[in-house]
Amino acid sequence: MDAQNELKPYVIGLDLGGTNSVFGIVDSRGEIKATTAIKTQIYENVDDYVAASVEALQVIIDQVGGIDKIKAMGIGAPNGNYYNGTIEFAPNLKWGHDGVVPLADLFSKALGIPVALTNDANAAAIGEMTYGVARGMKNFIVITLGTGVGSGIVVNGQLLYGSDGFAGELGHVVVRPSNGRACGCGRKGCLEAYCSATGVARTAREFLATREDASLLRELNPEDITSLDVAIAAGKGDEMAKEIFDFTGELLGEACANFAAFSSPEAFIFFGGLTKAGDLIMKPILKGYNEHVLNIYKGKAKFLVSALDGSSAAVLGASAVGWDL
């Protein structure tokens, strides 16, 4: 393998997001040698998307010495299925929401190299294990807190894919079985409806509508409030904003207590925009966890924030999937 890595020292990583598709060419030490990006959603169909990707990629491929230097490609994508290399019914992708898109195959044919694909949260977990805070860990759970809540679960040193490639959808564990919030998945009470960035904004609107106390958030149009607004207000000492993070974190910690009863991980690793709130979110997570976890797990798991930079972590995670090919 070392000999082969000398001949083909790079892999391509693609972090396929709802807005941007970020490509990086990565070496075996996790150094990103070149990057490029295209908009994900301006293409009518997946063939146009792949063609535009390959055109953008060609520039950075040439920079590192041509396609012969590239061993493989790894893709992290929403609703990505590792077993099939497909994106399946991804609600937020214009060209992927109502069917099964064989994206790994399409890129493999267009580039002439092996391509592996996994879901974006799994890619983040592989990135953490290969280059981040989970190096050396064999049992951990990555929870991504973005527009939605995703997860990548590693057990016995391996990513948990389950029987169909779709294991680890912890954002859709129901945490409030009665009177739960409607979730984008069509059900009610999912973790994602509370602890995603959009969940935080919903909590803000609920608090504003049902409470009377003053808050900096009252200066904003409720419909426009984002989790960033809440973080900024909390940073200024706004009590309601801090309580919104308390509510979010404690519920997330309570959910993690249930997850511990499943895989008893060494660490929970949080990733994504909401983690920028730091202690505002992490302290309530720990509080909720300690209040709800079964005795035998108490005090065992670490609660960590990803130390990898957001977009490069996703590209690195995707590239790590490629190295495994």
Added chain:
Amino acid sequence: MDAQNELKPYVIGLDLGGTNSVFGIVDSRGEIKATTAIKTQIYENVDDYVAASVEALQVIIDQVGGIDKIKAMGIGAPNGNYYNGTIEFAPNLKWGHDGVVPLADLFSKALGIPVALTNDANAAAIGEMTYGVARGMKNFIVITLGTGVGSGIVVNGQLLYGSDGFAGELGHVVVRPSNGRACGCGRKGCLEAYCSATGVARTAREFLATREDASLLRELNPEDITSLDVAIAAGKGDEMAKEIFDFTGELLGEACANFAAFSSPEAFIFFGGLTKAGDLIMKPILKGYNEHVLNIYKGKAKFLVSALDGSSAAVLGASAVGWDL
């Protein structure tokens, strides 16, 4: 290994229960060649328990040709920790409830053979994978419905032990976060408080106390009602008894829907006394699951009942842990 198996063709399996400890000598095809049993709880301390076990075992060991024919021993025990070979704080064991008992070591020293120990539900899972309905499956969850609710989770063909050996305590996932029933673990709303045999009896008492309709169960002293009484009444067509099973099964199915979001198993396999109720419990499980599971998992998982005979399954499962040594 085959050569070694010819020299040492047997392992000892021990199903260590709160009432009985059942021993079997098992060959590599899963045939039980000899069995014996002792009472688990009549001994003041673990040394006396091990001594009595060895005395009983000696008889059946001699029957198969002596200790030289025995490769190893496997134990399935409540609160068993595979990593350490210990029983830790087992609430229902007189000589094991307030500390860490190095049971594998004690048996290994007494018998002079390697001994492995795992929790009883994990032993059931290994038994199903080695000899039962899970043969050939790589991702499944065994749920034991007895006095408590236990679980053994298999992913990628391996038992999930987690970072500390205590993964897979699905009986203590909180399914009713508000107004949940008190659980023996000291928390509220655990699956075990509803879907164990004792949970079924509690449901019966609740229904009897809060409803007015006639039922065969009203002929019994509420405090003495067992899950078996409920099953017998349901078998006679008693409506309330059937609704008790509906309630139990639907809640269990709802919980399984959340478990699917974790490991997306090929099958859920139910094991233990309550499964004897057959369709009375299995149909509501499936109904609850289908009503609550995320779209991407719908219609994928099988719902199976263990086909292994109760006590021999546990012994076989324990023995399978020994074969791995």
